[in-house]
Amino acid sequence: MGPGRQLAPTEAAVLGLLAYGESSGYDLKRAVDRSVGYFWGPAKSRIYTVLPRLVELGYATRRDVVQRNRPNKQVYRITRAGRAAIREWLSEPSGPTPDRNPLLLKVFFGDQADPETVLEHVRARRAQAEQLKRELDELDRAACEGDDADYPALTRVYGREWAEAMIRWANHVERELTHSRTPKSSRK
């Protein structure tokens, strides 16, 4: 038994979903897209790579399901060790923020291009944020289960908060970069 090097995020995501019931790689890919997809969206190939790994580690078992009229499946089921592994992972601190924002990099060096270029990037990102809000509304409607602590709902609230911050910022950038070519430092 692996004494326990800790879980990578995708491993944790897959294992976490597996905790709600056994499923195949194909199923998991869809489950990911419909749940954690907007803040953790691995390629399907990654899911298929991760699953045998989890079996190796003793965190899941694999079972062959024969089907007629469609391809057979490999169905995975979480083990007790697997559940322990998630709890373990959940209790470890997640490293600092995930920095890494290529858009900001482009804005930072914006003086090496013309303002229009930067504006396009920012507007595109704002459109994405608006799209995200719509998707979150969709998810809210689809979920709508709960009373007690609804954790997925909390992540949707985050998504919305993030999207709104993004939109506010985009508007700010637009104001700064368009009409007001006047020397002005309106530090908020």
Next chain:
Amino acid sequence: MGPGRQLAPTEAAVLGLLAYGESSGYDLKRAVDRSVGYFWGPAKSRIYTVLPRLVELGYATRRDVVQRNRPNKQVYRITRAGRAAIREWLSEPSGPTPDRNPLLLKVFFGDQADPETVLEHVRARRAQAEQLKRELDELDRAACEGDDADYPALTRVYGREWAEAMIRWANHVERELTHSRTPKSSRK
């Protein structure tokens, strides 16, 4: 001359900083930390790896600087092709959002641990956000140059907006998860 496969973010960051004047890997590491560090912070080894690459691509030149009383340097200077490469990179759309938020993953699966665990993560993140705000204030004070379009300042505004969204969200989570163990769905 490389016809141009496009720049990776770290390459762009290094090249972008090089545009303000020649410098060594060591200098660049510090420049990164003091400028784009809070949204793009590569390890120093990455910087040292990237620099010779940029020379290979014809985007920078390297020059040996002999020093007394301290180690010699390799000093890099951006070329005309290098400047063109940044403009090129700036004009390309940056892919969607960088999803990838391990903290949210932990929150999402929060029901597989106890609420206290989740709260600790969220509080830790809020503390980081508050720290970031302080650092941004610091940077604002240090910068304070400009009239005309001040791009770095725009990225700091983003940082602040992000931090504040994070703090609001953390407070929300705290309210939801602490005293109110009551079945309630206060969809904002």
Next chain:
DNA sequence: ACCACCATGTAACAGGTTACATGATTAA
């Protein structure tokens, strides 16, 4: 006839991290 969905995987590559290795000078 064609496309979408079901279903699984491999191979090549990219982009990054940590840890290791070295060594002089200067300030406390």
Next chain:
DNA sequence: TTAATCATGTAACCTGTTACATGGTGGT
């Protein structure tokens, strides 16, 4: 004497991506 700063790099590893490969079934 001990630690920080200056200074550069390599090696091993991890996590992830895209593109490729295959093939039956069911709806339009």
